[in-house]
Amino acid sequence: MKLLLVEDDQHLGKLIKQDLVKSGFAVDLAIEGESGEFMGSTENYDIIVLDLGLPKLSGIDILKIWRQNGLDTPVLVLTARDSWYDRVDGFEAGADDYLGKPFHIEELLARLNAILKRSKGRSPRRIEAFGLCLDEDNKTVTQNDIVHNLTPIEFMLLRLFLLNPNKLFTKSRLIESLYELDSDPDSNVLEVYISRLRQKIGKQKIITRRNQGYLFKDTV
Numbered sequence: 001m002k003l004l005l006v007e008d009d010q011h012l013g014k015l016i017k018q019d020l021v022k023s024g025f026a027v028d029l030a031i032e033g034e035s036g037e038f039m040g041s042t043e044n045y046d047i048i049v050l051d052l053g054l055p056k057l058s059g060i061d062i063l064k065i066w067r068q069n070g071l072d073t074p075v076l077v078l079t080a081r082d083s084w085y086d087r088v089d090g091f092e093a094g095a096d097d098y099l100g101k102p103f104h105i106e107e108l109l110a111r112l113n114a115i116l117k118r119s120k121g122r123s124p125r126r127i128e129a130f131g132l133c134l135d136e137d138n139k140t141v142t143q144n145d146i147v148h149n150l151t152p153i154e155f156m157l158l159r160l161f162l163l164n165p166n167k168l169f170t171k172s173r174l175i176e177s178l179y180e181l182d183s184d185p186d187s188n189v190l191e192v193y194i195s196r197l198r199q200k201i202g203k204q205k206i207i208t209r210r211n212q213g214y215l216f217k218d219t220v
């Protein structure tokens with residue numbers, strides 16, 4: 001199970017991470033809002049634990065961005081106080097559960113497992129944008145009722161574009177995200193993958209900005 005933990009209290013973050021790792025989660029830790037939002041938008045997590053009080057970007061704002069962009073990964077929010085308005089804000093923004101600080105790690109684990117159990121029974125995870133539907137479980141993309149299979153790298157790139165429509169990605173940023181799947185990618189490799197994606201979803205969907213990078217756009 002891949003878990004993203006967004007927590008700015010570094011001592012607490014480390015402790016939670018240690019316990020979650022012991023319980024079998026692979027944990028990425030983000031210590032402020034902007035990087036947390038970015039990691040959640042670009043990596044494929046099974047579940048996210050999100051503190052609400054964060055520097056740079058608040059937990060509520062992060063959650064709103066994720067949900068607006070169609071990310072439906074389950075999110076448990078951590079609130080500093082057990083205050084009802086924080087919980088209401090969290091649920092309205094799309095949280096699946098909350099936990100007030102301080103808490104026992106056993107309670108966090110029990111809640112995470114309950115959320116994961118609930119989310120297993122639901123329909124396949126999908127991300128939709130601009131006439132494309134990405135199926136996260138089957139690693140396919142559907143367009144005009146035609147289903148295309150995707151390689152892991154094509155899937156990862158397309159997922160990044162679909163979750164961030166109209167956002168310009170530099171080549172170096174995209175190559176960086178390929179490192180996890182391809183040990184020694186270079187910019188030519190990136191161009192090959194982009195061109196394969198274009199063959200599947202249409203040339204005009206991924207725009208090249210000369211000397212800048214690529215962006216995913218709805219063009220007719």
Ligand code: CA
Pocket residue numbers: 007008009051052053054
């Ligand atoms: Ca905090």
